[in-house]
Amino acid sequence: MLFAGIEDGTILVWKWDPKANIPIPTATLMGHNGAICSITIGGKNLYTGSKDHNTRDWNLETLQCVQILSGHTGDVTSLLCWDRYLLSASLDNTLKIWGETRSKIIEFVCDLKERGFLAIRGIHDVEEKPILVCLCNDSTVGLYELPSFEERGRISTRGEAKVVETGVDRLVFVGDDTGISPSADCNDSNRRMEALC
Incomplete structure (x- = not known):
């Protein structure tokens, strides 16, 4: 799949069609209230960060939002999956670390306060x-x-x-x-x- 985040907060999804040998539009993911600033994939999930200060966790199989990670007070400019953690960087001068619980819910672990992260x-x-x-x-x-x-x-x-x-x-x-x-x-x-x- 190919993902593209756009200014109005939607994420466009394409899947490769082997017969036509081109990507075919598949879905439009909606829910963010600001431009998409960052996209990353970790395991079976897609994570998107936005100017609405939130990160959304999408299931790659169903393309449904399974969780909204709130806590930033600025644009979520970058996301990184590391080990069992998701790191979200923001212009609010914090880098937040999120961890998955046994019940597969992502929870805030801690943050690094420093400078605005791009x-x-x-x-x-x-x-x-x-x-x-x-x-x-x-x-x-x-x-x-x-x-x-x-x-x-x-x-x-x-x-x-x-x-x-x-x-x-x-x-x-x-x-x-x-x-x-x-x-x-x-x-x-x-x-x-x-x-x-």
Whole structure:
């Protein structure tokens, strides 16, 4: 399936049609009252974050909303499934950690209060320990050990940071609004980032 969140809060769903060899519109998921900011899949569930400050948990088989996770007071900008947990990042300066109970209900576990979070990603360090990569709205990228959330380091960008992605070999890519190609300074930053991870 392919999912796309749009400004009015709906999520469009397509399924691949092997006969026609194209995606076919399948469903429209409704319930959010603000633009969709983030989408992720974990296990048999789809999670969507919105400008309505909520995260919705959708069953992938039925495409029905099974739970609404409330608690943020700002846009839910990024979602990440890690182990048995769901992490939701928001512009309200918190990162919330949600855990599944035995009855399959997701409950709030704790939160990390810091800066406005724009995006979160996960990588593993050289010892295969999980590391959380957080792009913050103060143009920094924070690195935290999981599950302790102990800070491993912070990288500053040259301009306003817009996007962060992770790649193979513990690489972290950050895009900012300067539009400057990699230089010696950027290479030095990459070496510092590798040293932290």
